[in-house]
Amino acid sequence: MFQKSYNIFIKDIKSELRTRYAINALVMFILVAISVILFSIGNEKVNSDLTAGLYWVVIFFSAMSGLSRAFVAEEEKGTNLTLQLIASPDTVFTGKLIFNLILTFFMNIVITFLYSAFFESFYIKNPALFILTFVLGNIGLAISSTIIASIIAKAGAKGTLYPVLSFPILLPLILTCVQLTIFSFDGTNFESVFYELSIVVSYNIIMITVSYLLFDFIWKD
Amino acid sequence: MSNYKLEIKNLSKIFGQRIIFQNINYSIHSNFVLGISGSNGSGKSTLVKIIAGVLSPTKGHVNHFVNGEKIDYEKLFNFIGFVSPYLILYEEFSAEENLKIISKIRGIKYEAEYIKELLAKMNLYSRRKDIVKTYSSGMKQRLKFIFALMHRPNLLILDEPTSNLDNEGKESVYSIIKDYSLKNIVIIASNEEQDLAHCNEILFLEKYKSQ
Numbered sequence: 001m002f003q004k005s006y007n008i009f010i011k012d013i014k015s016e017l018r019t020r021y022a023i024n025a026l027v028m029f030i031l032v033a034i035s036v037i038l039f040s041i042g043n044e045k046v047n048s049d050l051t052a053g054l055y056w057v058v059i060f061f062s063a064m065s066g067l068s069r070a071f072v073a074e075e076e077k078g079t080n081l082t083l084q085l086i087a088s089p090d091t092v093f094t095g096k097l098i099f100n101l102i103l104t105f106f107m108n109i110v111i112t113f114l115y116s117a118f119f120e121s122f123y124i125k126n127p128a129l130f131i132l133t134f135v136l137g138n139i140g141l142a143i144s145s146t147i148i149a150s151i152i153a154k155a156g157a158k159g160t161l162y163p164v165l166s167f168p169i170l171l172p173l174i175l176t177c178v179q180l181t182i183f184s185f186d187g188t189n190f191e192s193v194f195y196e197l198s199i200v201v202s203y204n205i206i207m208i209t210v211s212y213l214l215f216d217f218i219w220k221d
Numbered sequence: 222m223s224n225y226k227l228e229i230k231n232l233s234k235i236f237g238q239r240i241i242f243q244n245i246n247y248s249i250h251s252n253f254v255l256g257i258s259g260s261n262g263s264g265k266s267t268l269v270k271i272i273a274g275v276l277s278p279t280k281g282h283v284n285h286f287v288n289g290e291k292i293d294y295e296k297l298f299n300f301i302g303f304v305s306p307y308l309i310l311y312e313e314f315s316a317e318e319n320l321k322i323i324s325k326i327r328g329i330k331y332e333a334e335y336i337k338e339l340l341a342k343m344n345l346y347s348r349r350k351d352i353v354k355t356y357s358s359g360m361k362q363r364l365k366f367i368f369a370l371m372h373r374p375n376l377l378i379l380d381e382p383t384s385n386l387d388n389e390g391k392e393s394v395y396s397i398i399k400d401y402s403l404k405n406i407v408i409i410a411s412n413e414e415q416d417l418a419h420c421n422e423i424l425f426l427e428k429y430k431s432q
Binding site: 003011015077078084085090 | 273274275276277295296298301303305307308309310311312313314322323325326327328368
């Protein structure tokens with residue numbers, strides 16, 4: 001199954017490179033959002049708690065602007081039926097999840113790079129914890145965004161519905177990741193953040209399980 | 222000859238308060254062409270989508286068997302070829318790219334010779350490297366036939382198969398139906414007399430509105 005899912009991912013990458021649906025929207029959103037934050041801060045000194053919060057705010061809204069494309073593009077082009085006729089639901093979901101994982105990592109690496117370049121307070125004292133938070137947070141974000149995208153792709157007001165539906169589902173993940181990012185700025189050791197890390201790992205396990213169980217019903221009208 | 226069986230049991234579809242059809246019972250084997258006819262909005266496309274496994278029925282079941290063994294829903298797409306006006310292939314890719322991508326996603330070998338034969342039969346060989354977006358509606362319809370036949374399905378479902386086709390295209394479609402139905406099941410959903418003339422039996426959906 002993984003090979004077939006990988007081929008869906010390759011198809012999406014090729015399609016994305018030709019149409020530039022998601023990448024352009026994402027890059028522009030990241031640049032605009034960070035510029036607005038920088039202009040509004042001006043010469044103010046921002047503490048690390050606020051920096052961590054703003055960092056995840058940009059990540060959340062960037063995800064909202066780009067990650068829905070995985071399914072919305074198929075729906076808008078009318079190719080959903082083609083995909084239903086050539087692959088099983090699990091294969092489709094895995095393919096779309098790989099695409100969103102790659103896009104999330106690409107997007108958040110760019111955001112992290114820009115934050116470290118422009119925000120003085122973005123100073124990481126525990127890099128291992130930051131990387132672990134980054135990886136687990138991105139996985140959770142990609143899983144949730146993919147299943148929510150598959151739901152909203154069938155709806156009329158896709159643009160507004162996506163962040164509205166995503167917010168309550170992503171809230172536990174984002175809040176915990178903000179907390180873990182603050183800890184990584186403070187240099188807190190791993191033993192002290194076990195509880196928060198357990199929340200993120202459990203969230204990811206629950207979301208991936210629920211997604212695979214639900215997707216059959218969502219995919220088949 | 223492939224031993225394929227399609228079994229429709231007490232099939233009903235209701236959208237909200239509107240009964241599309243109810244209690245359809247049918248059983249067909251290979252070497253059979255079933256026609257589905259009915260006025261606009263009678264549920265022809267809904268029925269073929271349910272048979273293809275892309276839409277859930279409200280009540281009842283559709284079971285597919287090959288050599289007496291029931292096919293799992295997860296594997297059903299490998300046994301079905303589907304053509305319809307609302308089926309859209311990836312327009313940002315060429316016909317050849319589409320067919321190669323689809324083979325890879327299906328997990329089947331790209332049979333270059335067979336596909337070359339199909340492209341030639343549907344009069345698309347010289348345009349195979351052109352982006353599908355640049356095709357006329359008739360050419361897109363021809364490409365859908367190649368998409369439906371490339372994995373040699375046991376059940377070929379044709380929803381309004383001759384829409385957008387010129388006379389030459391229609392003749393190619395009728396030749397496909399004739400050849401393909403010798404070993405497989407073909408289902409044609411249409412109101413065109415010429416299309417339905419190739420069927421062994423016709424299911425009139427109006428009869429299943431209220432019982």
